[in-house]
Amino acid sequence: MHPPKVTRRSRSKYVAVFAVVAVIVLVLDQGTKAWAKQALSGGNIIEVIPHALRFVLVHNPGASLGFGSGHTWIISVLAIVACVLLAFASAQTDSHEWAVMLGAAFGGAAGNLIDRVAYAQYGLDGRVVDFIDYGWSVGNVADIFLTLAGIGVVALVLRGVAFRSGRDGRKAIMGDEPDGEDTDGDVSGHDEPVVMPRQASQPGEYADGARRDVEPHVESRVAHADNAGTANKDSEVNGQGSEAR
8 A cells, every 4th residue: 555645745744843853952952051051160060970971061162072173164164054954855855753863963963053153253163062071072962962863864774764755756565556546547446347359240350340451352262162162052952852853
C-alpha cells in the first residue's frame, strides 16, 4: 500500500516539527547560558561529578568544543550558511526523524551564532558562552545538540531512512499497490467489460471481423476447385441412380 501523495501543504507539518525542535533547543541553550552568566560569574565553579564534570564560565571565541578559536568571523559565516541550508532542507524532507535532527542542528548552530552576534565587537567576532567543563574541553547545551544531531544523521543514513520520497511524491512499502488500484491503472470495482473475440463467419475473414485481401487469381482457383468438387458429386449421384434402375 502506498501512502498518500506528499503535497506542499502536507509537508508543512515536517517544517513545524523542525521549528518546534529548533525553538526548544534555542530556549534550553539561551536559558542555561543566562543561568551560567549569573551563577558562575566571578570565577564560581560548581562541581557536578568530581574530577569528571563541572560548571565553569568560559567565553569561547572558537567553534564547538573550542575548535578554531583564531577564526571567529569565519566560523560565524559558516554558521549562517549552515542555518540557511538547514532551514531549506527542512522544507524538502517528509520524514519526522529527519525533521527532528535538522531542528536540533539548527537550534545548536543558531544558539552559538546568537552569542557571536550579541557579544561581537567588530561584526561577527563575538565569543560563545561555554560552561560545561568535561575536563578535556568546555562546551554548552548548543554543542550537545549539535553532537546529538550529527550522531542521529549518521544513524538515519545507516538505517536507510529516506530523507524525501521519490519524484512522484510516493513511498513504496513492501512493493504493494494502493488499495483500489491495479498495477495497470484500472480502479478495482470499475473494470472494463471483457469482450470475447467472435469466430470468423466467412472465408477470408479474421476472427475480429476484418476482411483480408485475397488476390483475384487465388479467389478464382478456389472457386474453380469448388465448382469441380460440386460437379464430381453430381456425377456420382447420377451414376448411383443409373445403377439403381
